[in-house]
Amino acid sequence: MKLRWPMTLMPRWRSLLEQLLIPAGAVIVALLLFGGLCALEGHNPLAVYASIYRAAFGSWFAWQNTLVRSAPLMLSALCTVLPARLGLIVIGNEGALVLGGLLAAVTGLALAQVPSTLGLLAMALAGMATGGLWIMLIGALRHFRGVNETISSLLLNYVAIAFLNHMVEGPWRDPSSLNQPSTYPLPTALSLGSFPASRIHYGLLYGLLACAIAHVLIQRTTFGFAVRAVGGNRRAARMVGLSPGKLTLVICFLAGSCAGLAGMVEVAAVHGRANGTLHSNYGYASILVAFVAKQSPLAVVLVSMLLGGILASGSLLQRAHDMPDATVMVLQGLIFLVILYSESLYGQIPWFQEQRQAADDRAAIASTPTLPPTPQPSGELHL
DSSP: OTTHHHHHHHHHHHHHHHHHHHHHHHHHHHHHHHHHHHHHTTOOHHHHHHHHHHHHHSSHHHHHHHHHHHHHHHHHHHHHHHHHTTTOOOOOHHHHHHHHHHHHHHHHHHTTTSOHHHHHHHHHHHHHHHHHHHHHHHHHHHHHHOOOHHHHHHHHHHHHHHHHHHHHHTTTOOTTOOSSOBOOOOOGGGSOOBOTTSSOBTHHHHHHHHHHHHHHHHHSSHHHHHHHHHHHOHHHHHHTTOOHHHHHHHHHHHHHHHHHHHHHHIIIIIISSOBGGGOSSHHHHHHHHHHHTTTOHHHHHHHHHHHHHHHHTHHHHHHHHOOOTTHHHHHHHHHHHHHHHHGGGTTTOHHHHHHHHHHHHHHHHHHSOOOOOOOOOOSOOOO
16 A cells, blocks of 8 residues: 555656646746847836836735736636636626626615615626626527637627627717716615725625635536536436536536626726726636636636736836837737647657556556465375
């Protein structure tokens, strides 16, 4: 027994090391490419990186900016993470976020006279239900009509954004919002508060709890086991009695509800009303978070903070280096492209292949039962 357990654990450690090193290497390559672009523009790459770090994590004020941006990224990333466990690539995060925020704002205005706790709860439920139904529509199209979920979710983003703009510029517009068409402002009682002595709103707590619940749901429940079984082999899962269609609808609803809650958080904690600024690309950025985190809800927390810090550094790059505010979007795009390319490297690096095969061989030898020796005839006859 003392010799067997390291051999059985060795392939797992090799796999974990591969899962960590490839994304980390992809991020480093993206940073090198971004540094090369900065050098071509006449900027010192090291100074640019120092400014990004200072704006993201260099002070308590910087940390607050980072964490405020991390909250919607955590929630929206789950919109991609959860369906991925079922084998679906859903990128409708932005659409679910803006619709969830819009319906949350309308619900808050309709319930302006109720106690603040009930009003915020109703806003959260409205945002979650709207986002959940929106993504569940994508799952239904995939299951019942065979429509590719990646394409349909991407196209439905534009439908959701167009609907948001139509409603805030038309039927639900506050006439006093001239330069930026918006709904009527939410009552002060329905604003999401902040942690004491900080600008970090309680939406961050929502994001942390959602990631923790998603991890437990996928890794520690029979429902999560069923989801992973269908994602691993849909045909085999159907043969053992699992229902891929029902699981697809449920997991898509849960995924969309997380993005819808992100929209509610943005309305109640940041904007105070619904307007075009809900379309601030948090949904698209969260797709990158999900891929870098390797579809792990717990890793989403750390990656969201990293990307939130990068997004928070745009204004400082503009002031300190005379670079466009959208420079951070270039860095974000480079990371996304390199991460996508790195997906093709899993199982292809020779060192990991050799070590994994050797570990598998040792584990197979260790687990092979040893047969007792065959008794040899002694030459004596016993009557």
